[in-house]
Amino acid sequence: MKYASLRARLDANSAPAACGCRLWTGRANNSGYPVFTERREGDGMPVPVYAHRAAWELANGRPVPEGHHVDHKCVTPLCIEGSHLQAVPPAENQRLKWARRRREAA
Numbered sequence: 001m002k003y004a005s006l007r008a009r010l011d012a013n014s015a016p017a018a019c020g021c022r023l024w025t026g027r028a029n030n031s032g033y034p035v036f037t038e039r040r041e042g043d044g045m046p047v048p049v050y051a052h053r054a055a056w057e058l059a060n061g062r063p064v065p066e067g068h069h070v071d072h073k074c075v076t077p078l079c080i081e082g083s084h085l086q087a088v089p090p091a092e093n094q095r096l097k098w099a100r101r102r103r104e105a106a
Contacts, residue, residue, distance in 0.1 A: 006054055006058055007058060009036065010051060010054065010055055010058065010080055013025055013026035013034075013036065013051070014026075014051075014080055019074070019076075020074070020081065020084070021074055021076050021078075021079040021081050021084060022055075022079060022080050022081040023076070023078045023079060023080075024051050024052075024078045024079075024080050026051065028077075028078060029048075031077070032077045032078065033050055033051075033052065033077050033078075034050065034051035034052055034077075034078055034080060035048050035049065035050055035051060036048075036049055036051055037049065050070070051080050052070050052072065052077075052079065052080050052085055053070045054080075055080035055081070055082050055085060056070045056082060056085040056086075056087060058082065059082025059083070059085070060082070060087075064087050065087055067089065067090070068087040068088060068089055068090075069087070069088055069089075069090055069093040070085050070086070070087055070088075071085065071086050071087075071088045071092075071093050071096055072084060072085060073085070073086055075100055
């Protein structure tokens with residue numbers, strides 16, 4: 001299906017949740033992260049795109065900084081709500097993940 005814009009694609013494949021998240025209703029990868037496929041310019045080969053990364057870029061008007069991960073502040077992997085996402089270095093992403101797990105275990 002062709003979409004008029006990235007925003008249209010994200011909106012068509014997500015729905016608002018009572019918790020404030022915007023949950024991806026499209027395909028997810030084996031780790032539970034939202035993903036869709038785009039055709040690469042030039043050769044037309046399909047390439048996977050993480051919807052939460054695309055949502056962060058749309059919300060912030062720029063690409064995710066090189067080498068950064070997009071962290072879900074809401075701890076919901078299927079969330080694509082721009083205000084729930086933050087770009088962080090990999091080490092910070094791991095620190096946040098372990099801090100959240102410690103809080104859950106307490």
